[in-house]
Amino acid sequence: MEALLSALRELLGSAHVLTPDADDLSAYEQDWRKRGRGRALAVLRPASTPQVAAVVKLCALAKASGQAVSIVPQGGNTGLVLGSIPDASGAQIVLSLSRMNQVRQIDAANAAITVEAGCLLAHVQQAADDAGLLFPLSLAAEGTCTIGGNLGTNAGGTQVLRYGNTRDLCLGIEWVNAAGEVVQGLSGLRKDNTGYDLRHLLIGSEGTLGIITAATLKLFPKPVARVTAWAQVPGLAAAVQLLGLAQAQLASGLTGFELMNAFSLDVVMKQSPQLRVPFASAVRAGDACFVLLELSDFESEAHARQRFEALVETALERGCIEDAVIAESIAQSKAMWHLRESIPMAQAQEGPNIKHDISLPISHIPEFCEQTDTLLRKAIPHIRLVNFGHLGDGNLHYNVQCPPGASAAAFLVEHEGHINTAVYEQVAKFGGSFSAEHGVGQLKVAELSRYKSPAALAAMQSIKQAMDPQNLFNPGRVLAL
Amino acid sequence: MEALLSALRELLGSAHVLTPDADDLSAYEQDWRKRGRGRALAVLRPASTPQVAAVVKLCALAKASGQAVSIVPQGGNTGLVLGSIPDASGAQIVLSLSRMNQVRQIDAANAAITVEAGCLLAHVQQAADDAGLLFPLSLAAEGTCTIGGNLGTNAGGTQVLRYGNTRDLCLGIEWVNAAGEVVQGLSGLRKDNTGYDLRHLLIGSEGTLGIITAATLKLFPKPVARVTAWAQVPGLAAAVQLLGLAQAQLASGLTGFELMNAFSLDVVMKQSPQLRVPFASAVRAGDACFVLLELSDFESEAHARQRFEALVETALERGCIEDAVIAESIAQSKAMWHLRESIPMAQAQEGPNIKHDISLPISHIPEFCEQTDTLLRKAIPHIRLVNFGHLGDGNLHYNVQCPPGASAAAFLVEHEGHINTAVYEQVAKFGGSFSAEHGVGQLKVAELSRYKSPAALAAMQSIKQAMDPQNLFNPGRVLAL
Numbered sequence: 001m002e003a004l005l006s007a008l009r010e011l012l013g014s015a016h017v018l019t020p021d022a023d024d025l026s027a028y029e030q031d032w033r034k035r036g037r038g039r040a041l042a043v044l045r046p047a048s049t050p051q052v053a054a055v056v057k058l059c060a061l062a063k064a065s066g067q068a069v070s071i072v073p074q075g076g077n078t079g080l081v082l083g084s085i086p087d088a089s090g091a092q093i094v095l096s097l098s099r100m101n102q103v104r105q106i107d108a109a110n111a112a113i114t115v116e117a118g119c120l121l122a123h124v125q126q127a128a129d130d131a132g133l134l135f136p137l138s139l140a141a142e143g144t145c146t147i148g149g150n151l152g153t154n155a156g157g158t159q160v161l162r163y164g165n166t167r168d169l170c171l172g173i174e175w176v177n178a179a180g181e182v183v184q185g186l187s188g189l190r191k192d193n194t195g196y197d198l199r200h201l202l203i204g205s206e207g208t209l210g211i212i213t214a215a216t217l218k219l220f221p222k223p224v225a226r227v228t229a230w231a232q233v234p235g236l237a238a239a240v241q242l243l244g245l246a247q248a249q250l251a252s253g254l255t256g257f258e259l260m261n262a263f264s265l266d267v268v269m270k271q272s273p274q275l276r277v278p279f280a281s282a283v284r285a286g287d288a289c290f291v292l293l294e295l296s297d298f299e300s301e302a303h304a305r306q307r308f309e310a311l312v313e314t315a316l317e318r319g320c321i322e323d324a325v326i327a328e329s330i331a332q333s334k335a336m337w338h339l340r341e342s343i344p345m346a347q348a349q350e351g352p353n354i355k356h357d358i359s360l361p362i363s364h365i366p367e368f369c370e371q372t373d374t375l376l377r378k379a380i381p382h383i384r385l386v387n388f389g390h391l392g393d394g395n396l397h398y399n400v401q402c403p404p405g406a407s408a409a410a411f412l413v414e415h416e417g418h419i420n421t422a423v424y425e426q427v428a429k430f431g432g433s434f435s436a437e438h439g440v441g442q443l444k445v446a447e448l449s450r451y452k453s454p455a456a457l458a459a460m461q462s463i464k465q466a467m468d469p470q471n472l473f474n475p476g477r478v479l480a481l
Numbered sequence: 482m483e484a485l486l487s488a489l490r491e492l493l494g495s496a497h498v499l500t501p502d503a504d505d506l507s508a509y510e511q512d513w514r515k516r517g518r519g520r521a522l523a524v525l526r527p528a529s530t531p532q533v534a535a536v537v538k539l540c541a542l543a544k545a546s547g548q549a550v551s552i553v554p555q556g557g558n559t560g561l562v563l564g565s566i567p568d569a570s571g572a573q574i575v576l577s578l579s580r581m582n583q584v585r586q587i588d589a590a591n592a593a594i595t596v597e598a599g600c601l602l603a604h605v606q607q608a609a610d611d612a613g614l615l616f617p618l619s620l621a622a623e624g625t626c627t628i629g630g631n632l633g634t635n636a637g638g639t640q641v642l643r644y645g646n647t648r649d650l651c652l653g654i655e656w657v658n659a660a661g662e663v664v665q666g667l668s669g670l671r672k673d674n675t676g677y678d679l680r681h682l683l684i685g686s687e688g689t690l691g692i693i694t695a696a697t698l699k700l701f702p703k704p705v706a707r708v709t710a711w712a713q714v715p716g717l718a719a720a721v722q723l724l725g726l727a728q729a730q731l732a733s734g735l736t737g738f739e740l741m742n743a744f745s746l747d748v749v750m751k752q753s754p755q756l757r758v759p760f761a762s763a764v765r766a767g768d769a770c771f772v773l774l775e776l777s778d779f780e781s782e783a784h785a786r787q788r789f790e791a792l793v794e795t796a797l798e799r800g801c802i803e804d805a806v807i808a809e810s811i812a813q814s815k816a817m818w819h820l821r822e823s824i825p826m827a828q829a830q831e832g833p834n835i836k837h838d839i840s841l842p843i844s845h846i847p848e849f850c851e852q853t854d855t856l857l858r859k860a861i862p863h864i865r866l867v868n869f870g871h872l873g874d875g876n877l878h879y880n881v882q883c884p885p886g887a888s889a890a891a892f893l894v895e896h897e898g899h900i901n902t903a904v905y906e907q908v909a910k911f912g913g914s915f916s917a918e919h920g921v922g923q924l925k926v927a928e929l930s931r932y933k934s935p936a937a938l939a940a941m942q943s944i945k946q947a948m949d950p951q952n953l954f955n956p957g958r959v960l961a962l
Contacts, residue, residue, distance in 0.1 A: 184936075253779075
């Protein structure tokens with residue numbers, strides 16, 4: 001490996017080839033949720049696409065001559081499924097795209113922006129905003145995650161209902177293939193039917209088919225006003241009914257529809273007693289559900305509020321809302337979002353729990369939750385369910401917390417395996433997905449091989465084999481090769 | 482081949498294995514625009530997905546034993562690039578999906594519909610409408626084309642600006658692979674990050690990687706009102722400026738933005754003198770361009786008109802509109818669409834021309850047209866340009882008509898090749914695509930190999946090889962294999 005490392009140093013400069021003997025690699029080797037730590041042969045920090053291509057060529061040559069090296073692309077290292085940290089072998093090279101963080105071009109008249117893979121999501125948002133436009137992808141890690149990682153994992157977030165997942169926001173990509181060639185697919189086109197859609201194949205492939213080095217992304221007109229409302233609904237069936245009603249009346253104005261069960265807000269009230277949670281007594285009583293709705297309006301704030309008022313009136317009439325408040329200021333809208341965004345931290349403070357990032361056909365969510373809640377509570381009395389998420393996308397973060405007073409650590413050791421199995425079997429039964437927006441990584445490889453149809457799995461394997469015959473890119477992620 | 486045909490007859494019933502000796506195959510062998518006619522070994526009309534799978538298995542076996550058979554999937558046979566008719570060899574089997582035309586399921590609460598591949602687009606639209614929802618894909622052939630063909634070619638149409646191409650409307654597909662296995666990928670999920678996106682790989686692959694047998698499609702809320710406006714703009718730069726303004730003010734309410742140059746409407750006036758074309762004298766004068774805008778509103782028709790009025794006011798102030806009319810009734814809106822939709826027929830009546838289905842970054846369209854118009858007019862004085870299309874998507878139908886009085890047939894023979902080359906070179910120079918929404922088929926295989934980067938082309942070839950190693954599916958389409 002020494003020959004490879006010295007060739008890499010010559011290529012990138014010694015300062016950009018970090019090695020465990022000389023450097024602290026923990027930021028690259030340790031995942032965001034601290035569920036695992038690997039050991040890298042080196043961390044590379046190329047500055048350009050040709051450098052990425054040259055790195056891949058050197059590694060491919062080394063591998064062809066019998067060395068065990070492979071490449072793990074990494075952006076902001078905020079992934080939740082151990083997809084971007086090295087394994088324990090000490091033979092994997094982490095290829096950090098973090099220095100490739102430039103906005104290459106904004107074309108406002110074409111509503112498109114071209115950015116390098118290492119660009120922070122927040123910077124893309126800001127650059128769009130500076131040009132008077134909107135880049136709608138928005139998620140908790142946006143200050144740290146990079147657009148390359150968002151593309152690699154097809155990230156979701158809070159605006160999917162209106163704007164789609166990351167793949168839906170991408171017009172074209174530039175990437176490096178396993179032979180170390182640059183594949184030029186940047187594009188400012190809304191329509192282009194010239195052959196197989198390699199862009200969509202690379203997006204969501206978690207760095208296993210190629211390394212995305214840049215992308216052209218869609219921009220959108222910026223709303224004049226964003227107003228939120230907070231509704232107390234009698235249960236999940238009512239929440240689904242409210243969603244249908246809100247979509248019929250507000251159409252694409254409805255940019256957020258977030259569900260929170262009572263316990264998820266109860267935990268917020270406990271951990272952050274300074275926060276004002278609407279309908280606090282109903283939260284404590286524990287029966288109702290709560291919905292945060294966001295309306296993006298292109299006329300005015302007053303118009304947005306009028307439309308919300310009309311919706312609330314109809315929803316009250318039909319009984320799918322018990323009560324609702326409409327934010328009267330930007331500050332109030334932000335405060336509502338802050339409550340929703342406080343749930344992950346609050347549940348962490350409550351102690352580690354068993355997390356599921358699942359999706360379901362929206363129509364099946366009430367029955368899925370009723371059955372699965374009952375099933376889990378029967379198996380383990382007094383467990384607590386933190387159930388929240390992007391109901392508008394059918395995406396729930398369905399998390400299982402130990403009974404009150406129990407040791408969370410012991411609970412996880414004892415129950416994580418069979419609770420996961422029980423939840424995923426239920427998900428499969430209702431036509432859902434065991435990974436809605438987080439991807440597969442190392443963490444869910446077994447689930448993929450269990451729940452994908454054998455023919456689909458075989459197709460994936462044949463594509464991997466065709467595009468990365470040396471298994472150079474992120475081996476063992478997504479597919480157990 | 483007799484053994485294969487008799488096995489197919491046993492499988493499907495003799496009535497569903499049509500052969501040239503006994504049946505008139507012209508509807509299957511001749512393309513829509515009558516640009517080519519092939520010769521089929523047989524036309525198969527399976528009734529179910531298992532039958533499709535069994536057909537593929539039989540053909541794969543025959544091919545493995547040395548017979549030259551291959552399979553050309555066909556829907557409504559309305560394609561424009563010779564992608565779904567057989568070649569001249571007499572060894573290709575046309576697999577017509579037309580009997581598989583059922584709506585399998587509508588799930589209104591999940592805003593999704595599952596249909597078989599042979600379902601007519603118009604029937605999908607109707608089924609959605611009956612459920613109080615909208616399936617927005619809309620194009621000229623909608624009464625004849627099938628959803629399988631729309632998916633295979635990733636069809637575009639008039640609502641792409643708001644709703645995207647066919648691929649953006651599809652949640653999941655069921656398909657048959659080259660081994661004759663059914664790959665179950667139907668899904669009612671908005672988010673699902675579990676491995677490579679085979680759906681997007683199959684969509685737009687024009688039947689070369691697998692046969693789509695069914696799909697789950699997204700449905701949308703139905704607008705309360707659809708209102709159109711018709712604007713006279715001083716030129717293409719103004720049209721692009723108007724688009725930006727309309728998007729900023731109307732956002733996703735803007736569901737159509739169609740450009741027509743003066744000559745394209747002049748031809749309509751000539752061929753259909755009974756039609757009332759707005760701003761007729763400006764059409765005759767020939768300098769202006771015209772734009773049809775469509776606004777889909779979820780409040781009321783009056784609200785839609787108010788919003789259009791505000792837009793027109795601003796646009797007049799900024800000089801990007803010279804004049805405009807807003808439709809005052811549904812009939813007037815329909816009449817405006819009818820004018821736009823009369824262009825293809827009117828230009829055909831004017832005589833055959835050289836067609837280009839191109840896309841460009843919207844910001845580059847004015848300069849592209851200025852340069853390309855000049856270049857072509859210099860090369861061939863007095864040629865006439867029928868330039869119209871979906872400007873909101875950057876998609877132009879940029880068609881070249883012979884000089885007045887010249888023989889169109891002789892003009893095509895003499896000039897088609899080098900005019901195509903000149904136009905496509907210009908398209909490439911401006912970062913555009915030589916096939917925006919029609920696909921590649923047999924017609925544009927040479928363009929694909931010329932304008933795709935070699936690395937992208939190699940990736941496509943390796944995927945084709947991996948997924949269809951016998952080259953059983955639609956050989957010679959998309960890729961020259």
